[in-house]
Amino acid sequence: MKRSVLVVAALLLASCDAPGCGASGDRAFAWDIPPGFPKPSVPADNPMSREKVELGRRLFYDKRLSVNGETSCGTCHIQAKAFTDGLGRAVGTTGETHPRGAMSLANVAYSARLAWANPLLDRLESQALLPMFGDEPVEMGLGGHEAELLATLRDDDRYPELFRAAFPEGPEGPTIDRVTKAIACFERTLLSGGSPYDRYLAGETEALSGAQKRGMDLFFSERLECFHCHGGASFTDSMRHDKTSMEEVAFHNTGLYNVDGRGAYPSDNQGVYELTKDPKDMGRFKAPTLRNVAVTAPYMHDGSIATLAEVIAHYAAGGRTVASGPSAGVGSDSPLRSEFVAGFVITEAETNDVVAFLEALTDEAFLRDQRFSDPFSAP
Amino acid sequence: MLLLPRFALAIGFASLLVGCQSEPTSQPVSLRFEAFFEGAPLACAAPARSKEGSSIELSDLRLFVHDVRLVREDGALVPVALTPDGAFQSRSVAMLDFEDGTGLCDNGSHKTHTTLEGRVAPGRYRGVRLQLGVPFEENHQNPALAEAPLDQLSMHWGWQAGYKFFRLGLHTEEGGYRVHLGSTGCAGSASHVTGCDRENRAEIAVDGLDLDSGIVALDVARLLPDKPSLGDDKAGCMGDKDDPGCPLVFTALGLDLESGSPRAPAALFGAR
Numbered sequence: 001m002k003r004s005v006l007v008v009a010a011l012l013l014a015s016c017d018a019p020g021c022g023a024s025g026d027r028a029f030a031w032d033i034p035p036g037f038p039k040p041s042v043p044a045d046n047p048m049s050r051e052k053v054e055l056g057r058r059l060f061y062d063k064r065l066s067v068n069g070e071t072s073c074g075t076c077h078i079q080a081k082a083f084t085d086g087l088g089r090a091v092g093t094t095g096e097t098h099p100r101g102a103m104s105l106a107n108v109a110y111s112a113r114l115a116w117a118n119p120l121l122d123r124l125e126s127q128a129l130l131p132m133f134g135d136e137p138v139e140m141g142l143g144g145h146e147a148e149l150l151a152t153l154r155d156d157d158r159y160p161e162l163f164r165a166a167f168p169e170g171p172e173g174p175t176i177d178r179v180t181k182a183i184a185c186f187e188r189t190l191l192s193g194g195s196p197y198d199r200y201l202a203g204e205t206e207a208l209s210g211a212q213k214r215g216m217d218l219f220f221s222e223r224l225e226c227f228h229c230h231g232g233a234s235f236t237d238s239m240r241h242d243k244t245s246m247e248e249v250a251f252h253n254t255g256l257y258n259v260d261g262r263g264a265y266p267s268d269n270q271g272v273y274e275l276t277k278d279p280k281d282m283g284r285f286k287a288p289t290l291r292n293v294a295v296t297a298p299y300m301h302d303g304s305i306a307t308l309a310e311v312i313a314h315y316a317a318g319g320r321t322v323a324s325g326p327s328a329g330v331g332s333d334s335p336l337r338s339e340f341v342a343g344f345v346i347t348e349a350e351t352n353d354v355v356a357f358l359e360a361l362t363d364e365a366f367l368r369d370q371r372f373s374d375p376f377s378a379p
Numbered sequence: 380m381l382l383l384p385r386f387a388l389a390i391g392f393a394s395l396l397v398g399c400q401s402e403p404t405s406q407p408v409s410l411r412f413e414a415f416f417e418g419a420p421l422a423c424a425a426p427a428r429s430k431e432g433s434s435i436e437l438s439d440l441r442l443f444v445h446d447v448r449l450v451r452e453d454g455a456l457v458p459v460a461l462t463p464d465g466a467f468q469s470r471s472v473a474m475l476d477f478e479d480g481t482g483l484c485d486n487g488s489h490k491t492h493t494t495l496e497g498r499v500a501p502g503r504y505r506g507v508r509l510q511l512g513v514p515f516e517e518n519h520q521n522p523a524l525a526e527a528p529l530d531q532l533s534m535h536w537g538w539q540a541g542y543k544f545f546r547l548g549l550h551t552e553e554g555g556y557r558v559h560l561g562s563t564g565c566a567g568s569a570s571h572v573t574g575c576d577r578e579n580r581a582e583i584a585v586d587g588l589d590l591d592s593g594i595v596a597l598d599v600a601r602l603l604p605d606k607p608s609l610g611d612d613k614a615g616c617m618g619d620k621d622d623p624g625c626p627l628v629f630t631a632l633g634l635d636l637e638s639g640s641p642r643a644p645a646a647l648f649g650a651r
Binding site for chain 2: 043118119120121122123125126127129130132133134135136142143144146147175176177180274275276277
């Protein structure tokens with residue numbers, strides 16, 4: 001059975017947690033890796049340390065990392081919503097709407113690629129520059145204001161000491177590179193593996209209800225095939241960890257749109273095609289993690305599906321039909337739709353069971369963990 | 380130095396004196412650039428008026444150039460060594476920056492740089508050749524660690540894992556017009572780009588240029604359609620070959636839209 005093989009493999013990997021184990025050079029860092037999870041891969045130029053993580057957490061929630069002091073990373077990545085923000089499309093600090101929604105950062109340490117549909121974005125350190133400095137749309141609006149940001153950090157009560165502790169070598173003081181490295185270190189600690197499903201896997205047979213167990217079986221069945229794209233410890237298929245020699249990177253067209261009868265997606269959101277211009281990449285997006293999915297509504301890259309039951313209906317139909325309006329089309333007729341989205345028969349009771357299982361992926365402890373919360377707000 | 384015998388120092392000094400009397404090995408180059416709209420000067424907080432009478436205001440104009448050569452009177456192309464200044468010029472890449480923080484220009488550092496400084500072999504010159512953009516070897520590095528002028532994050536196009544070669548922002552009563560250009564269809568990863576389907580480095584060729592008193596003019600009107608519909612905030616060209624605003628812009632830059640290769644020098648640039 002696919003699932004137990006993965007768990008056994010993961011346990012074997014996770015058992016190597018003695019100091020000096022692993023190739024990532026962060027011997028002194030005490031990971032808190034959920035049982036059954038592999039160790040995240042860490043770039044050689046940004047080894048983990050407790051001091052970097054603490055600095056990164058502070059920066060993550062610091063609203064002065066925006067041009068008008070109103071937005072931090074935590075504004076769009078809210079811990080209680082598994083680091084999403086409940087919006088279909090995110091809104092930047094100057095009010096510009098992004099074409100897509102903020103992605104969950106739970107287990108982002110294992111993501112081989114970041115963002116919904118960018119085959120190039122392979123490092124958290126690179127990704128951080130986009131919301132901070134990008135202007136299409138303006139997210140945090142720091143483009144052209146690097147010097148002011150660094151002056152703010154230098155003049156702060158606490159940051160000079162935090163930067164010194166996090167980066168003891170080299171010239172003193174904050175740099176943009178150090179800001180992104182610290183934030184990346186913090187993000188790598190956002191590990192979520194304590195859901196009822198995880199406890200069930202660890203042997204607690206009562207951790208899942210009857211409905212959730214039935215839903216789990218359906219999720220992993222050949223009839224539904226959810227696990228093909230939403231598989232593995234992170235329920236995604238774009239993954240890597242400390243021991244992977246080759247990373248898995250995958251993007252899929254699920255037939256969510258078919259505006260021209262030939263598989264096109266709306267012009268503001270065409271997925272990987274926007275970057276590669278390869279026609280076969282039209283409408284291809286990453287399969288995001290389903291962990292904590294019950295708290296990350298609305299769904300899909302543009303938030304165009306409101307509930308989990310409707311998500312299942314989209315896949316059951318083999319692609320969504322949009323009845324009217326500028327995005328109208330029959331997704332199940334899309335010639336570009338993934339072969340894994342062929343549609344299936346499912347009863348209403350079965351849909352409820354699958355939804356119940358997806359709710360069992362919510363890790364309440366992760367959503368409240370003080371180590372990941374906003375240090376600027378009063379407890 | 381103290382260990383050198385005195386007579387060796389004397390010989391050294393004599394050589395220097397002899398050197399001063401021989402031919403200089405290079406001469407300075409100061410290449411001035413100015414922006415126009417249909418021949419009228421265009422600057423931040425100094426709008427121009429179009430032929431139809433619209434007021435055109437600049438909100439951004441920044442570009443990278445490299446591979447600077449002067450055209451000698453006999454037609455030979457002679458390379459210019461850029462003078463690094465720790466801000467706008469390295470040895471290999473220069474940034475021209477017209478946005479100065481006044482009016483609608485509020486996108487960058489507010490310092491401007493509109494004259495390229497360098498040195499060239501002695502001679503008489505009548506023109507210049509440059510490439511618009513950042514060379515491939517430097518285009519795909521971590522901008523947070525890059526040396527000036529590639530350290531300005533608003534000129535980085537993280538989405539495409541490279542830099543914006545050219546940024547133009549214009550405003551009229553009807554709305555805005557933006558042009559961004561960079562390499563697209565890049566493969567590999569942000570840490571290691573292996574190549575790009577459309578490099579999009581335009582060639583700039585300006586002849587009949589008086590290197591002492593002349594300027595290189597950028598007439599940005601060449602990047603706008605004849606009757607620009609500026610009502611839509613998305614008007615312009617974001618460097619995307621499917622963008623309806625891009626064919627015109629690419630033609631003005633002499634770039635082939637599909638391949639990203641230069642077919643002709645950019646009509647945007649001319650001598651004054």
